[in-house]
Amino acid sequence: MQDVADRAGVSLTTVSFVVNGTKRVAPATRTRVEEAMADLGYRRNVLARALASRRSQIVALVFPALRHRLGSTALSIVTAAASAATERGFNVVLWPVDDVAQLDDYLSGGLVDGVLLMEVTAEDPRVALLTARDVPFGLVGRTEDTTGLSFVDMDFADMVGTGLDHLTGLGHRHVALFLGQPSGDPAASGYGPVVRTEQAYLAQAARRGLDPLVVRGGQDPRAGREAATALAADHPEVTAVLVLNEGALSGFVNGLVAAGRAVPDAVSVLALATSAADVATADPPVSAVVAPGTELGARSVQGLLDRLADPAAPPSHDLLPGTLELVGSTAAAR
Template structure:
């Protein structure tokens, strides 16, 4: 078995320096950190938190990897983080939050230093660069999100494709024949973020199935962005009567923008959203929505990790079915 002294000898540093380089508990120069990390990889060193704890106990820590990249809505991240932390405490675990955009290196550092027993991974992309590392590590992991090829991984998420379909089904059932999706910021799609891409797939698939006209518009946040996208929608689709929003900060700004352009919600325009239920319910006009169940997803992710740590088999993929709640923002299409 490779020991920390072997790593220190290969890197030409002391064992304590190896420990600090892996744990980040003290500042280490970039050059020294790279030498230590190279030695760890070359020797296959994998310290386990339990091996350094009294009586072989685990660290009782779960890591939560959620890079705060451009286009990520921090309040959503906060809801997920709280749900993970709450569920972890119920299993006598604490949570180590990894928020930097360091990708694989952050997870590798946690695994190499034995800082956590397992990791929850968020903001999953269809071709996520972290996946090869997660498959190679002995560190158990659960993804909140489903990549294009989930083989060898454990994933849980809302069925976003079905959520997009459900919103269109609702609008089509009310007689709307021209609909649009106001989506996440453009960089979310550029990164091929899994949940955003799948919602678009569901939206367009359902629109095609109902043979209704549809367009997709990625959008930033804020009132200026809401006004610009509302003007563009009405310019390009003058017969528009139904909108699906997958960008929760835009709910009230979009309602205001459409009203300034002479369209009342829901008299002239029906609006649905995919977002946390409290956000939809507290909008200026309560919005018909498919809820993003952050509390349930975080709890399920932790429960799956606890099962994996105990050696219990778990399903590869768990998709929560979407549920639509009707509120005041949708109505039957007005007669022409």
């Protein structure tokens, strides 16, 4: 830092202000310092800074990789979180942690300033651990009881409403719901997206006078194909399906076609909470209520960093709606 100061013709303190972002520096002076840093190949010592500030400037994004597929939507959340953290001088690390004991081991090293939990369940045991360890954290998703917790989540009830509005507007009266179940997850019955989507679907179907039908399957194309085959054989009255199962979606559509139920001529298919990338690249293309993945990632990190800066800040609760994108997999009911 002293070499940088000498080359730029400024004080060591000014260089510190530029490197750490702790005080405003005149643009011309900042430019001289940054040019000197580039000329000298200066890189700040992250470990030294962490020791001095007692902050690692690292946030952990905890994703249970053995039980959940890191699909396009989850990946959009991760990349947006990393980008938002970088803008605030933080880094994001992805922890593929699948149980509380493993998470406890990770936390014991004191490597991170805060934690964001993904794939949250109704009674998530990770919340109790983080609370007991007094580690600042936020949720991408939410538990059943959110008292005192900060979360950013998709508004699944709104997504279901958007989907049913579209399909019933096309004349469909027999609309099924295909849900994906996390494989090998003992808490699958409490997995937030599945629970909230099913609850909203049943409630809105009753309110609209529709006969509900819930189909469940694994989160891969083969499971989707099997579910479609069974649905076509057992429920020929179904003319439209809402799908909350990103991993099985392509197999489900192909399975319907293979069973003689052309999409959308015989059956309309509308995905819920999938990514814009999947809508654009799917073969065949599938319309969707697109998940706000980028906004989820950015807002969750920003909320956590705000609480790190001000621990007394009240918990924040954000519900984000999806966006209907139509690419041809829905049509008027016959």
